Amino acid sequence: MSARxxxxxxxxxxxxxxxIWLRALAPDDAADLIQGAPHEEHPALLAALDPWPRAEVSxxxxxxxxxxxxxxxxxxxxxxxxxxxxxxxxxxRRQAGQVETIYYAYVLDTDQxxxxxxxxxxxxxxxxxxxxxxxxxxxxxxxxxxxRQEAVAKLMSDHRxxxxxxxxxxRVMQGIxxxxxxxxxxxxxxxxxxxxxxxxxxxxGAYLDTTFRKMFRKxxxxxxxxxxxxxxxxxxxxxxxxxxxxxxxxxxFIPLIISSGGxxxxxxxxxxxxxxxxxxxHLLHWWRVLRRELLCGIGLxxxxxxxxxxxxxxxxxxxxxxxxxxxxxxxxxxxxxIGVVLFGTLTGSMLPLxxxxxxxxxxxxxxxxxxxxxxxxxxxxxxxxxxxxxxGVLR
Amino acid sequence: MSARxxxxxxxxxxxxxxxIWLRALAPDDAADLIQGAPHEEHPALLAALDPWPRAEVSxxxxxxxxxxxxxxxxxxxxxxxxxxxxxxxxxxRRQAGQVETIYYAYVLDTDQxxxxxxxxxxxxxxxxxxxxxxxxxxxxxxxxxxxRQEAVAKLMSDHRxxxxxxxxxxRVMQGIxxxxxxxxxxxxxxxxxxxxxxxxxxxxGAYLDTTFRKMFRKxxxxxxxxxxxxxxxxxxxxxxxxxxxxxxxxxxFIPLIISSGGxxxxxxxxxxxxxxxxxxxHLLHWWRVLRRELLCGIGLxxxxxxxxxxxxxxxxxxxxxxxxxxxxxxxxxxxxxIGVVLFGTLTGSMLPLxxxxxxxxxxxxxxxxxxxxxxxxxxxxxxxxxxxxxxGVLR
Numbered sequence: 001m002s003a004r005x006x007x008x009x010x011x012x013x014x015x016x017x018x019x020i021w022l023r024a025l026a027p028d029d030a031a032d033l034i035q036g037a038p039h040e041e042h043p044a045l046l047a048a049l050d051p052w053p054r055a056e057v058s059x060x061x062x063x064x065x066x067x068x069x070x071x072x073x074x075x076x077x078x079x080x081x082x083x084x085x086x087x088x089x090x091x092x093r094r095q096a097g098q099v100e101t102i103y104y105a106y107v108l109d110t111d112q113x114x115x116x117x118x119x120x121x122x123x124x125x126x127x128x129x130x131x132x133x134x135x136x137x138x139x140x141x142x143x144x145x146x147x148r149q150e151a152v153a154k155l156m157s158d159h160r161x162x163x164x165x166x167x168x169x170x171r172v173m174q175g176i177x178x179x180x181x182x183x184x185x186x187x188x189x190x191x192x193x194x195x196x197x198x199x200x201x202x203x204x205g206a207y208l209d210t211t212f213r214k215m216f217r218k219x220x221x222x223x224x225x226x227x228x229x230x231x232x233x234x235x236x237x238x239x240x241x242x243x244x245x246x247x248x249x250x251x252x253f254i255p256l257i258i259s260s261g262g263x264x265x266x267x268x269x270x271x272x273x274x275x276x277x278x279x280x281x282h283l284l285h286w287w288r289v290l291r292r293e294l295l296c297g298i299g300l301x302x303x304x305x306x307x308x309x310x311x312x313x314x315x316x317x318x319x320x321x322x323x324x325x326x327x328x329x330x331x332x333x334x335x336x337x338i339g340v341v342l343f344g345t346l347t348g349s350m351l352p353l354x355x356x357x358x359x360x361x362x363x364x365x366x367x368x369x370x371x372x373x374x375x376x377x378x379x380x381x382x383x384x385x386x387x388x389x390x391x392g393v394l395r
Numbered sequence: 396m397s398a399r400x401x402x403x404x405x406x407x408x409x410x411x412x413x414x415i416w417l418r419a420l421a422p423d424d425a426a427d428l429i430q431g432a433p434h435e436e437h438p439a440l441l442a443a444l445d446p447w448p449r450a451e452v453s454x455x456x457x458x459x460x461x462x463x464x465x466x467x468x469x470x471x472x473x474x475x476x477x478x479x480x481x482x483x484x485x486x487x488r489r490q491a492g493q494v495e496t497i498y499y500a501y502v503l504d505t506d507q508x509x510x511x512x513x514x515x516x517x518x519x520x521x522x523x524x525x526x527x528x529x530x531x532x533x534x535x536x537x538x539x540x541x542x543r544q545e546a547v548a549k550l551m552s553d554h555r556x557x558x559x560x561x562x563x564x565x566r567v568m569q570g571i572x573x574x575x576x577x578x579x580x581x582x583x584x585x586x587x588x589x590x591x592x593x594x595x596x597x598x599x600g601a602y603l604d605t606t607f608r609k610m611f612r613k614x615x616x617x618x619x620x621x622x623x624x625x626x627x628x629x630x631x632x633x634x635x636x637x638x639x640x641x642x643x644x645x646x647x648f649i650p651l652i653i654s655s656g657g658x659x660x661x662x663x664x665x666x667x668x669x670x671x672x673x674x675x676x677h678l679l680h681w682w683r684v685l686r687r688e689l690l691c692g693i694g695l696x697x698x699x700x701x702x703x704x705x706x707x708x709x710x711x712x713x714x715x716x717x718x719x720x721x722x723x724x725x726x727x728x729x730x731x732x733i734g735v736v737l738f739g740t741l742t743g744s745m746l747p748l749x750x751x752x753x754x755x756x757x758x759x760x761x762x763x764x765x766x767x768x769x770x771x772x773x774x775x776x777x778x779x780x781x782x783x784x785x786x787g788v789l790r
Contacts, residue, residue, distance in 0.1 A: 183578045223695055223698075233650035234651050255625065256622070266593055
């Protein structure tokens with residue numbers, strides 16, 4: 001069974017074979033598979049399951065793929081608090097075929113609320129006269145059904161958990177997320193994020209195995225979109241034709257100015273995308289992020305301004321390249337750098353938050369996308385500063 | 396104990412307390428901790444351990460942090476093939492306190508070579524009259540000591556393993572990597588990769604908790620380096636002052652041309668960085684990558700060339716903006732785009748391979764770094780094309 005499109009394979013099977021396949025899957029895997037199928041196929045696929053798994057899978061289909069509920073398996077090992085150790089071990093041994101893991105067991109009350117967790121390892125090394133109640137850990141980690149998958153993966157990794165219980169608001173246990181599923185989800189989302197930040201649609205397969213046609217399509221789309229956006233720069237510079245004709249040196253610094261905006265914006269965007277993925281930054285933090293990036297943008301802009309002005313002054317001292325107006329040029333470039341870098345960091349940091357607010361993926365605020373957004377504004381800032389500092393030179 | 400700098404805390408402790416702390420750690424964790432300390436402190440820290448753990452930790456310190464040996468724990472549950480099931484379970488129960496996990500056990504011959512693996516779950520659901528030899532899996536997954544951590548994490552995730560045995564060349568078992576360590580390592584490296592591709596030094600802590608000073612330092616370094624590199628564009632354009640003075644329209648397309656090179660380069664670099672991290676692409680594949688990117692670069696360049704030339708022709712038709720030489724301008728921009736995009740994809744794809752060959756981190760080939768490298772060349776290509784197609788107009 002190819003790892004690529006298992007659902008296509010299942011859809012192409014004769015009914016009887018499909019039934020056998022679907023029944024062999026754990027409910028969370030069946031739900032993942034069905035989620036990949038076109039919506040109109042869902043009822044037929046669900047009908048192939050037996051009544052009880054069908055109910056479980058239907059419940060799982062109600063969750064989004066990237067939240068705890070979408071990752072969880074509803075079949076977990078249950079224990080009652082009053083069980084004796086040997087009884088509990090024997091009970092787990094009997095459940096071994098039906099549940100996702102018997103290494104962690106969950107102690108529930110009669111309302112299915114989670115009282116505590118106990119590991120098989122603890123059971124195996126406990127004294128035989130103890131009860132599950134005495135052994136269970138009450139300060140366990142858990143997640144709510146709608147927790148984002150990246151946050152689940154981070155919590156499990158930080159606390160080195162092999163499985164984590166998923167609870168609803170009233171602490172009724174819904175299922176468990178096991179570390180293999182969390183790790184796979186975490187790896188997939190990190191991979192997608194990396195590619196988006198690098199400025200392309202995510203390639204799912206291996207680089208060398210992807211067909212040329214597929215690779216071209218994945219790259220051409222974004223590249224053309226960015227190109228169309230960047231075309232605005234030609235129009236923008238066109239407006240300043242007169243200024244460039246009068247002071248041709250202004251053209252020399254165009255790439256330097258706009259790339260500084262793009263680079264600082266891409267740094268800020270990456271930081272915020274990462275912080276959002278790790279659950280450190282939420283939409284509500286926008287004000288704290290803005291304040292911080294405002295400071296950072298002014299600081300970084302001032303640093304580049306200092307380097308840039310020094311460079312112009314020294315280079316002019318050596319070669320006399322910039323003629324009589326070198327001081328005005330240095331001021332134009334220096335102040336533009338502060339403006340452009342500040343605008344870059346603010347755009348880069350706010351764009352992922354805005355994308356999330358509009359329910360898009362924040363990682364689409366890729367380095368090239370931010371650069372493209374910032375470039376036109378960078379040009380406007382630059383030529384406006386030129387008009388201020390070159391007053392008298394520019395007519 | 397702060398998650399940030401546990402080693403600083405340990406170094407600041409009085410000797411007796413330090414000894415207690417270090418002894419409480421598993422050997423792989425102790426090795427990680429000691430690895431974070433300055434080299435001259437290593438002997439003192441090792442001396443705080445008892446002789447047997449000290450030998451284990453010293454052996455682990457010989458491995459690099461990012462390879463299987465550096466992640467592994469040398470304490471794993473061992474079984475002999477001739478053991479009966481109940482005997483094996485009892486033996487695992489006794490080992491529970493000393494080994495990293497008892498959920499997976501490793502069946503070794505008398506030379507410590509790995510014969511097979513058996514899970515506690517299999518043992519618990521087996522018939523009592525069986526022997527370990529009959530139950531163990533012989534087609535287990537394993538890794539060599541020097542396997543890269545990303546490859547270990549990928550293998551474990553693909554096969555949904557909770558632990559993987561680490562073998563030396565003669566299949567002698569050295570230890571196990573457990574999924575929590577693999578996941579943590581995988582998360583850390585993905586995080587670092589993302590930030591590097593976004594163009595900054597990796598921030599270890601949370602975005603909102605990092606001090607302004609630290610954040611500024613991490614960002615200013617790269618940003619200034621890129622700025623210094625980008626300064627070459629000002630010098631480069633300076634060489635074409637005469638051309639711009641004669642045909643000022645040439646300046647309009649500078650950002651469009653160089654950003655196309657940067658964007659296509661950043662796509663290619665991200666793809667290759669990702670493929671290398673996943674172990675899909677190695678140095679030896681450079682020729683296959685080059686051939687593929689050559690094709691892709693020509694294809695993408697031609698696509699942008701078509702869009703760019705159409706835009707100039709249409710815009711000229713509407714506004715007459717580009718005067719009598721609009722056809723020459725369109726040809727200059729179009730051919731430059733093919734050249735620049737091709738150069739961008741080739742640079743972007745080869746840079747990560749070259750960095751690896753020089754033992755640097757391929758992920759340092761960030762979007763902004765590639766863009767900076769490509770920009771100067773892009774300008775040279777552009778103005779060279781202008782000289783060809785504007786022959787007679789440019790004197």
